[in-house]
Amino acid sequence: MTSPDRNAILAQLNFARSVPRPVFDFCTDPSLLDDLPWLACYLSTGKHMAFYGSFITVLVLLAITAPIALAFGFGGAMAARSSFAPLRWFGKAYTAMVRGVPDIAFFLFVPIAMDQGLEWLRHKVKCPDWDLPVRQGNDFVVCDAAKLPLSSSPQWVHEGYGFALAVAAFAVVFGAFAANVLYGAMQAVPRGQVETGEAYGMTARQTFWRIVVPQMWVFALPGLSNLWLILVKATPLLFLLGVEDIVYWARELGGSKTSTFTYPHSDWRLYYFLALLVFYLLLTQISEKIFGRLSRRLSHGQATLGGEAQRKAAV
Amino acid sequence: MSCWQTVQDYGLRSLGIGERLLPKADFTLCQQFTLIGSGMLWNIYFGVLALGLGFFMATALALGKASPSPLIRKPSDWFIFLFRGSPLFIQFFLAYEAFVLLPRNGIDIPLGIVTLTAETRWLTKAWAGALIVLFLNTSAYAGEIFYGALQSVPKGELEAADAYGMTGWSKFRRITWPTMLRLAWPAYTNEAIFLFHATALVFFSGFPAWRQQGDALYYASYFADKTFNPFIPYPIFAGYFVLLTLSVIVVFGAINRRLNRHLATERRSRLRLRPQIIR
Numbered sequence: 001m002t003s004p005d006r007n008a009i010l011a012q013l014n015f016a017r018s019v020p021r022p023v024f025d026f027c028t029d030p031s032l033l034d035d036l037p038w039l040a041c042y043l044s045t046g047k048h049m050a051f052y053g054s055f056i057t058v059l060v061l062l063a064i065t066a067p068i069a070l071a072f073g074f075g076g077a078m079a080a081r082s083s084f085a086p087l088r089w090f091g092k093a094y095t096a097m098v099r100g101v102p103d104i105a106f107f108l109f110v111p112i113a114m115d116q117g118l119e120w121l122r123h124k125v126k127c128p129d130w131d132l133p134v135r136q137g138n139d140f141v142v143c144d145a146a147k148l149p150l151s152s153s154p155q156w157v158h159e160g161y162g163f164a165l166a167v168a169a170f171a172v173v174f175g176a177f178a179a180n181v182l183y184g185a186m187q188a189v190p191r192g193q194v195e196t197g198e199a200y201g202m203t204a205r206q207t208f209w210r211i212v213v214p215q216m217w218v219f220a221l222p223g224l225s226n227l228w229l230i231l232v233k234a235t236p237l238l239f240l241l242g243v244e245d246i247v248y249w250a251r252e253l254g255g256s257k258t259s260t261f262t263y264p265h266s267d268w269r270l271y272y273f274l275a276l277l278v279f280y281l282l283l284t285q286i287s288e289k290i291f292g293r294l295s296r297r298l299s300h301g302q303a304t305l306g307g308e309a310q311r312k313a314a315v
Numbered sequence: 316m317s318c319w320q321t322v323q324d325y326g327l328r329s330l331g332i333g334e335r336l337l338p339k340a341d342f343t344l345c346q347q348f349t350l351i352g353s354g355m356l357w358n359i360y361f362g363v364l365a366l367g368l369g370f371f372m373a374t375a376l377a378l379g380k381a382s383p384s385p386l387i388r389k390p391s392d393w394f395i396f397l398f399r400g401s402p403l404f405i406q407f408f409l410a411y412e413a414f415v416l417l418p419r420n421g422i423d424i425p426l427g428i429v430t431l432t433a434e435t436r437w438l439t440k441a442w443a444g445a446l447i448v449l450f451l452n453t454s455a456y457a458g459e460i461f462y463g464a465l466q467s468v469p470k471g472e473l474e475a476a477d478a479y480g481m482t483g484w485s486k487f488r489r490i491t492w493p494t495m496l497r498l499a500w501p502a503y504t505n506e507a508i509f510l511f512h513a514t515a516l517v518f519f520s521g522f523p524a525w526r527q528q529g530d531a532l533y534y535a536s537y538f539a540d541k542t543f544n545p546f547i548p549y550p551i552f553a554g555y556f557v558l559l560t561l562s563v564i565v566v567f568g569a570i571n572r573r574l575n576r577h578l579a580t581e582r583r584s585r586l587r588l589r590p591q592i593i594r
Contacts, residue, residue, distance in 0.1 A: 100557040102512035104519065108536055109549040116545070140543045233402040240519055247408070254412075270412040277401050277409060284400035308470050 042263045051249035055279065058235045058245055061163075065170040066231060070224075072175020077182035083204075095183060098176040107237050110169035116140055119148050159244075166241040174231055181223030186212055188219040225287065232283050236276075246276055318345040329353040329528050337527055337537065344547070347538050351551050354531035358559065360442075361514040361530075365449035366507055369457055372450070376458030377495070381465050391458070398455030403448075403513055404520050410448045411521025414438040441522035449517075453510045457503060464499035465491070497574040504567040508560055515556075531555055 027033075027041035042048070079091030098106075119142045123130065127143035135141075144150075149157045189212050197207035239247035254269030324334040326349055338346050379391030398406065417438065437443045468491055476490040496503075515532040518524045524533050531552050538548035 099508070100560045101553040102515040102532070102556060104512075104515050105532060105535070105549055105552055105556070108532070108539070109545050112539065112545045135544065236402045236404040239404075247404070250408075267412075267416070270409065270416060273405060273409040273412055276405050280401045280405060281397070285396075288396070288400065309466075 038263075042265075045263065047249070047253055050244070051246070051253055054244060054246045054249050057163075057243065058238070061167065061170065061235060061238065062231060064167055065174065066228070068167065068171040069174035069178050069227075069231070072171050073178020073180075073182050076175060076179030077186055080179065080183050081186060091179070091183075094176055095179045098173060098180070103173050103234065104237065104240070106173045107169050107240060110172050111165040111241055114165060114168055115148065122148065162242050166238055166243050169241065170231070170234070174227065174234075177227055177230065178224070181220055181227060182216070184223065185216040185220035189215045225290070229284060229287055232287075233280065246279070250276055318343075318349075321345045322349050325349045326353055327356075329356050329530070329534075331526060331528050339541075342538060342542055347534075347548055347551055350534040350538075351531045351548060352555060354529055354534045355555050355559070357441075357517070357528075357530035358511060358514040358556075361446055361449055361517060362507075362511040362559075364446055365453050365514075366510055368450050369453035369510075372454035373457035373461050374492075376454060377461035377465050380458065380462045394451075395455045395459050395462075398452050399459060403452055403516060406448050406452060407445065407516065407520030407522065409521075410444055411439065414444050439522075440525060441517055445517040445522050449510065449514065452513070453506065456506050456510075460499050460502045460506060461495060463502075464495045467498050468494045493574065500567070500571045500574055504564065504571070507567060508563050511559055511563060512556070 027044070033041060076091050076094045079087050080095055082088045082091060119140075122145075123142035126145045130143050132141065149161045193211050193215060194207050197211040202210065236245070236247045238245040250272035251269060254267065254272035256267040257264050321343070322345075325338075325346065327333050328337070328350060330353075337350070376391050376395060379387045380395065382388045382391070438447075472490055472494055473486075476486045481490065515530060518529045518533040527537075529537075535548040535552040539545045542548075
């Protein structure tokens with residue numbers, strides 16, 4: 001089990017061990033520096049480099065999660081349309097899941113549940129002659145060989161495992177969101193199209209893959225682009241999963257530092273969080289621009305206030 | 316200890332009434348149900364107040380965004396962009412850090428002869444600080460929904476109002492606003508549901524739980540940490556939230572029927588739950 005606390009401590013130890021070389025030559029004694037060079041040195045410390053690196057972590061998570069969630073969503077939507085009742089119930093339950101329960105509950109639940117589930121399975125396979133119960137009161141005890149990751153494995157395996165659990169949690173939750181969108185899109189494909197396919201003698205499987213799937217994307221596009229924004233805005237929750245993301249570093253670096261530190265400063269967390277805010281605003285601004293263009297095109301020529309305003313502007 | 320005794324001890328624990336210490340060992344199912352349910356009071360408090368206050372702010376923002384004057388339109392635009400474009404999680408952190416930086420002993424506001432001291436400490440408490448963030452956040456989201464609905468108000472209805480000689484306030488009050496609400500209602504119901512979901516974030520971001528008085532998820536994760544067994548507290552939490560979501564749907568569905576009561580049955584907009592908005 002990789003608890004957030006242990007991760008944090010391990011990370012700190014890791015950074016204490018490897019004292020990084022300063023980026024600028026004049027950074028040898030920061031206490032003698034003026035404001036501007038001091039700031040330059042301050043912003044190029046090893047910890048700050050890790051902070052900048054964590055932005056990459058967030059982008060990597062987005063890049064990995066988006067396709068996996070889309071695949072989960074596609075599977076969920078297919079299951080919800082299945083003619084086999086138990087599979088259909090499963091699909092419906094999966095798509096309904098995110099409507100009733102806050103996503104943050106899944107982010108807390110899925111990683112620990114998966115971790116325990118995997119350890120339990122490995123325990124059953126690797127230690128068949130273990131006779132003590134796995135749950136002893138308030139403890140979850142598996143044999144050493146079943147631990148995930150193994151206690152002897154290096155630091156990067158621990159971090160990678162934590163990150164993989166986070167990806168899994170994101171994929172499950174956003175898969176459910178995507179399943180909603182894709183299910184709606186599949187239903188939105190005009191009925192006549194499917195009927196025409198059937199009239200040509202196609203099987204249900206053929207109409208699905210040759211008629212429904214190629215046409216559904218145009219209906220799914222608005223929902224999926226919205227989902228992208230949702231995913232972007234959910235990334236700070238990585239912090240709750242014990243991954244050293246931008247929120248972790250912003251809190252870590254922003255907290256007030258006494259004069260025993262090389263770069264003492266008061267509580268600067270506000271400025272760090274402002275920086276994060278700007279980062280997210282930039283990410284969403286780009287998307288907003290694209291949506292605006294799309295919605296303008298869609299409301300063109302409609303007999304509504306929006307369409308009317310466009311008509312008047314054109315005259 | 317009987318279950319009823321537990322309910323008496325912990326039923327209002329999230330408000331600081333009842334037993335002071337949380338259970339430490341030998342957790343019973345009854346304790347988990349009671350404490351997590353007790354925490355739901357906070358979720359309901361945040362959700363109801365933020366939605367109730369946010370509704371009016373959202374209407375104002377929608378009108379502001381549709382205003383022809385850039386002096387009104389630009390601030391509304393920026394407000395909506397700021398709160399919709401950034402994660403709620405970050406907003407909570409930012410607000411908390413900002414509130415903490417306010418001077419401890421209040422701000423002195425000189426008013427001629429008397430000096431008014433504005434207390435600021437309560438802003439760092441979740442009941443006020445987080446409520447403000449949630450209020451502003453839902454205003455922005457609902458404002459965007461209302462703005463979209465305002466743009467979709469059928470041209471014919473506005474022309475009919477003009478033909479009847481309605482102008483200004485009476486046209487807005489009797490034609491534009493009800494139609495806007497009617498068109499926005501399905502999306503607004505979604506927003507309400509996801510605002511309730513967002514209340515679960517409060518005690519996981521900047522705002523600390525004072526004397527372990529937290530919301531439902533705070534207690535659920537407390538139990539999950541102590542028992543190292545996520546399979547009991549989180550499903551209980553999920554069950555409570557499903558109930559809450561269903562009640563929101565019932566209430567908003569009733570309002571939706573009222574908003575649509577003048578229309579022929581097949582033209583009525585049905586509530587369709589789509590997870591379109593989330594923070």
